[in-house]
Amino acid sequence: xxxxxxxxxxxxxxxxxxxxxxxxxxxxxxxxxxxxxxxxxxxxxxxxxxxxxxxxxxxxxxxxxxxxxxxxxxxxxxxxx
Numbered sequence: 001x002x003x004x005x006x007x008x009x010x011x012x013x014x015x016x017x018x019x020x021x022x023x024x025x026x027x028x029x030x031x032x033x034x035x036x037x038x039x040x041x042x043x044x045x046x047x048x049x050x051x052x053x054x055x056x057x058x059x060x061x062x063x064x065x066x067x068x069x070x071x072x073x074x075x076x077x078x079x080x081x
Contacts, residue, residue, distance in 0.1 A: 005048050012044025013037050 003010070020036020023029075 005052075008048055008051075009041065009044045012040035012047070014040070016040030016043065 016039045017037040020032035023032040
C-alpha cells in the first residue's frame with residue numbers, strides 16, 4: 001500500500017531539495033536548496049492533480065448533459081412521449 005498524496009509531496013521535496021543541496025555544495029552557494037524544495041512541491045502538486053484529476057460529483061446529483069454536451073431526452077415510461 002502506497003503513501004498516496006503525502007508520499008508524493010514528501011518525495012518531491014526530498015528529491016528536488018536534495019538536488020538543490022548538491023548543486024549548492026558544488027557551487028558553494030546557498031540559493032539552490034530552497035529553490036529545489038519549492039520546485040519539488042510545485043512538481044508534486046502537478047503530479048497529484050494529473051493523477052487524481054477532478055473530484056467526482058456526489059452520489060445522487062446527476063447531470064442532464066450527455067458526454068457530447070447535448071441535453072438528454074427526458075425518460076418516460078414505455079409507450080409514452
